[in-house]
Amino acid sequence: MTAGVHDTTLGLDHRKLAMWTFLGSEFLFFGAFIAGYLLYLDETAAGPGVEIFDIPFTSISSFVLLMSSLTMVLAHNAHVHGDMRRMRLWILATAGQGMVFLGGQVYEFSVFVREGLVLTESPFASSFFVLTGFHGAHVFIGILLLMSLYSLSLTGKVKASQPLKTEMIGLYWHFVDIIWVVIFTVVYLIPEIMA
Amino acid sequence: MSATQTPPEADAGAAHDHHPTPRDYIRIAAVLFVLTAMEVSTYFFEFGGLAVPMLVVLMAIKFALVAGWFMHLRFDTKVYTRFLYGGLSLAIVLYVVMHLLFAFDHAPRV
Numbered sequence: 001m002t003a004g005v006h007d008t009t010l011g012l013d014h015r016k017l018a019m020w021t022f023l024g025s026e027f028l029f030f031g032a033f034i035a036g037y038l039l040y041l042d043e044t045a046a047g048p049g050v051e052i053f054d055i056p057f058t059s060i061s062s063f064v065l066l067m068s069s070l071t072m073v074l075a076h077n078a079h080v081h082g083d084m085r086r087m088r089l090w091i092l093a094t095a096g097q098g099m100v101f102l103g104g105q106v107y108e109f110s111v112f113v114r115e116g117l118v119l120t121e122s123p124f125a126s127s128f129f130v131l132t133g134f135h136g137a138h139v140f141i142g143i144l145l146l147m148s149l150y151s152l153s154l155t156g157k158v159k160a161s162q163p164l165k166t167e168m169i170g171l172y173w174h175f176v177d178i179i180w181v182v183i184f185t186v187v188y189l190i191p192e193i194m195a
Numbered sequence: 196m197s198a199t200q201t202p203p204e205a206d207a208g209a210a211h212d213h214h215p216t217p218r219d220y221i222r223i224a225a226v227l228f229v230l231t232a233m234e235v236s237t238y239f240f241e242f243g244g245l246a247v248p249m250l251v252v253l254m255a256i257k258f259a260l261v262a263g264w265f266m267h268l269r270f271d272t273k274v275y276t277r278f279l280y281g282g283l284s285l286a287i288v289l290y291v292v293m294h295l296l297f298a299f300d301h302a303p304r305v
Contacts, residue, residue: 010274020275024282031286035293059235066231066257070224073265077217167267174266178258185234185254193237193246 019168023175030179033131034186037124041191045122050191052117054108061104062184065139068097069177076170082160088150091166094173095146098139105136128187135183138176145169214270223264230257 010017041050075090109129112118119129149169152158158165215223234253237246263269268276 012272012274017274017278020278024278024285027279027282027286028289031283031289032293034286035290038290039293039297055235055238059231059238063228063231066227067224069227069261069265070220073220074217077220171266174261177265178261181254181257181261185250189234189237189250190247193250 013164015164015168016171019171023171026175026179030131030135030182033127033134034182037127037131037187040123040127043123044125047121047125048112048115048117049124050188050195052112052115053188053192054111055188055192057104057108058184058188061101061108062180064097064104065101065177065180068094068101069174071097072170072173076163076166079160079163079166084153084160087166088153091146091150091153095143095150098143098146098173102136102139102143105132105139109133131187132183135176135179138179142169142173142176145172215264220264223260227257227260230260 071090071093075087075094078084078087078090117125117128119126146169149158149166152165230253234250237250242249262276262279266279268279
């Protein structure tokens, strides 16, 4: 290891270890909201319930987010090989897919609100909006991180010799994707099928 | 091995020599695409009692593929894997405890 790399006593880079610790703790954050959502699934206060979900539309959003993980890992791969032009291209593609996903979520929320499902409508509505809203906020933060990485690499502040920076943002982005894998199944598909 | 990855001495035997290529990543993405299509098919076709177990299994496979390949857990030190699955295990325990609590003391009814 070179002097520039910061190690923990485990021999691991402390920045990467910190990121994994953070991601581990994020499971508890989302786990609590998913548990709350499942517990309040039937508490609709005579308002709209899971039948309001538009599964084909959400499926397309899920495909987009899943494919953004591919472009993210390709960006990291390009950075590892010192190909900064290609790395920036994949970063832009990832951020673009993230924006498409977020746009879809905004549209979905606006449809729900028009159909009477608002944050304070019922425990079901509150738990749904808080869970998916926090996930959307994570996607938004991810897009900001990606665009920062893009700008910093353009100005030369992120160099070809620093692929850890792309890897860290990639870990965060894949985590956001992994959480959506769970949300799509547990929040949308299973309740819709069982309804 | 890139500068960002854990040195072999950090966890002897944990890191694999083989590192995925872009082609590997595209293959994994294609598998994820097919698995998601299978998930969505449960909405359009009748699978009866198989639907929920099938969805849970598909979700677990997708989760493991993203964590293992895209997050490089297959090729990195096992310490990171423990962080990820440790957090996940705690989240599952939290869910079970909340369910048990609500079973004894029902959620507020509206």
